Amino acid sequence: MNALCLDDWIVTKQNVEGQIRTFQAEFGVMPDACPKCGVVGRLYKHGAKEIEYKDTPAFGKKVVIVATVKRFKCRECGATFMQHLPDIQPGREMTRRCAEHLIEQCRERTYAEMSRETGVDESVIRALCNAEYEKIKPARRPQAPEVLGIDELTLHRRRFV
Numbered sequence: 034m035n036a037l038c039l040d041d042w043i044v045t046k047q048n049v050e051g052q053i054r055t056f057q058a059e060f061g062v063m064p065d066a067c068p069k070c071g072v073v074g075r076l077y078k079h080g081a082k083e084i085e086y087k088d089t090p091a092f093g094k095k096v097v098i099v100a101t102v103k104r105f106k107c108r109e110c111g112a113t114f115m116q117h118l119p120d121i122q123p124g125r126e127m128t129r130r131c132a133e134h135l136i137e138q139c140r141e142r143t144y145a146e147m148s149r150e151t152g153v154d155e156s157v158i159r160a161l162c163n164a165e166y167e168k169i170k171p172a173r174r175p176q177a178p179e180v181l182g183i184d185e186l187t188l189h190r191r192r193f194v
């Protein structure tokens with residue numbers, strides 16, 4: 034297991050500067066099928082891109098993963114795509130565990146506090162928590178009382194917006 038405690042990641046360098054711990058890393062699992070045409074074994078490496086992902090804070094410091102993400106091209110259909118990173122929250126520049134950490138905390142803490150702690154933008158945290166709320170809302174409905182009091186509605190809204 035590596036210093037990130039994430040399966041199949043290779044940490045090439047780490048350092049601490051002030052309040053930020055940075056890991057240079059790459060994900061060791063390469064794709065073998067093209068996500069566009071599905072053909073196996075026709076991919077080749079087509080460059081790489083450095084992307085910064087925020088991770089869960091640890092020991093009072095922000096954690097940043099500077100990942101070298103590989104780009105691939107398909108010989109069959111010509112499609113290019115980035116390496117799939119299962120530990121990264123889809124559509125967000127943060128790890129899944131960082132997103133889970135933020136979602137878990139957004140009931141009790143302010144976005145400003147969480148932003149200071151993780152380095153994630155307040156607006157991103159708000160969007161993340163609102164998206165999560167939208168996802169769980171329908172599942173909650175059957176358990177809700179038939180008539181919701183104003184206070185209860187306000188409370189739900191305040192918690193997530």
Ligand SMILES: [Zn+2]
Binds near residue numbers: 108
């Ligand atoms: Zn293809």
